[in-house]
Amino acid sequence: MSSSVPPVRVLFVCLGNICRSPAAEIIFRKLVTDEGLADRYEIDSAGTIGHHEGSPPDPRMAESLRRQGFEISGRARRIREDDLSHFDLIVTMDESNLENVRNMDAEGLYHAKIRPLTSFCSEHDDPRVPDPYYGGQRGFDHVIELLKDGCRGILRETAG
Ligand code: 4NP
Numbered sequence: 001m002s003s004s005v006p007p008v009r010v011l012f013v014c015l016g017n018i019c020r021s022p023a024a025e026i027i028f029r030k031l032v033t034d035e036g037l038a039d040r041y042e043i044d045s046a047g048t049i050g051h052h053e054g055s056p057p058d059p060r061m062a063e064s065l066r067r068q069g070f071e072i073s074g075r076a077r078r079i080r081e082d083d084l085s086h087f088d089l090i091v092t093m094d095e096s097n098l099e100n101v102r103n104m105d106a107e108g109l110y111h112a113k114i115r116p117l118t119s120f121c122s123e124h125d126d127p128r129v130p131d132p133y134y135g136g137q138r139g140f141d142h143v144i145e146l147l148k149d150g151c152r153g154i155l156r157e158t159a160g
Contacts, residue, residue, distance in 0.1 A: 001147040008158045009042040012117070013097050014114030017076035020093045020129050020143055022057045024117065026070050027144070028151040037159060044087075049102040050078035061132070064140040084110045091117050091154065093129040120153030121146065 012024035025045040032041045055076045056062070064071045084090065084105055090113055092098040101114050117129050129146050132139035 005040070007040055008087045008089070009087040010044075010154065010158070011079075011083055011092065012043075012045040012091050012093075013048065013079055013095060014045075014093040014129075015048055015100055015131065017045055017050045017078070018052045018055055018058045019061045019132055019140070020075045020147070021045035021047065022076070023061050023065060023144060024091065024093075024147045024151065025074060026057075026072065027147050031072060031097060031151050031155055033090065035155065035159070037155075045074065046077050046079040046083060048079055048097055052076040053078060058133070060137055061140050061143075063095070064137065064144055068144060069152075084114075088113060089154070089158070090114045091120075091150070093117055094131065095128060107108040117150040118146065120150040120157065122153055123149045127137070 010028065012021040013022035022045050025043055029043050032038050053076055057072055057074060065072060079101065081104065082122055090101060092101055092114065098114065098116055102111060105111060105114065124146055126146055129143055130139065132143050
């Protein structure tokens with residue numbers, strides 16, 4: 001960090017942390033880097049299940065991202081209790097992720113910072129970022145469009 005201002009800490013969360021949330025992390029990191037704001041953000045992603053822990057992003061998601069010029073990085077991990085206090089914004093992909101993360105916050109201390117990605121979208125009114133895991137390649141492309149829209153919204157709201 002070159003400045004003394006603490007970074008905005010953003011955690012993206014989905015089920016497995018191999019499709020939607022790592023893509024969101026990659027897309028948001030490129031966005032803030034392109035805007036010259038990389039040192040103002042700490043960005044990570046996690047899954048609500050640990051099933052894919054240590055795995056790189058799903059090859060189908062990686063393929064769709066590469067086609068749009070994104071570089072692939074990241075290894076899956078499961079969300080932890082201390083993520084709730086550490087991050088400023090915890091961005092979920094669907095209702096199930098939202099409920100699961102809220103359930104980790106039994107006292108409701110962090111509810112205000114747990115928010116759906118689609119609530120940041122301005123060009124799409126989809127209610128969720130759908131799980132692309134059991135679908136075809138086009139599902140992954142649609143996820144990327146939603147994530148780009150939502151990530152622009154997060155930047156608008158947090159770049160101050
Ligand atoms: P993600 O997608 O939550 O976007 O990473 C999925 C990954 C794995 C599974 C389901 C969805 N799974 O059933 O293992």
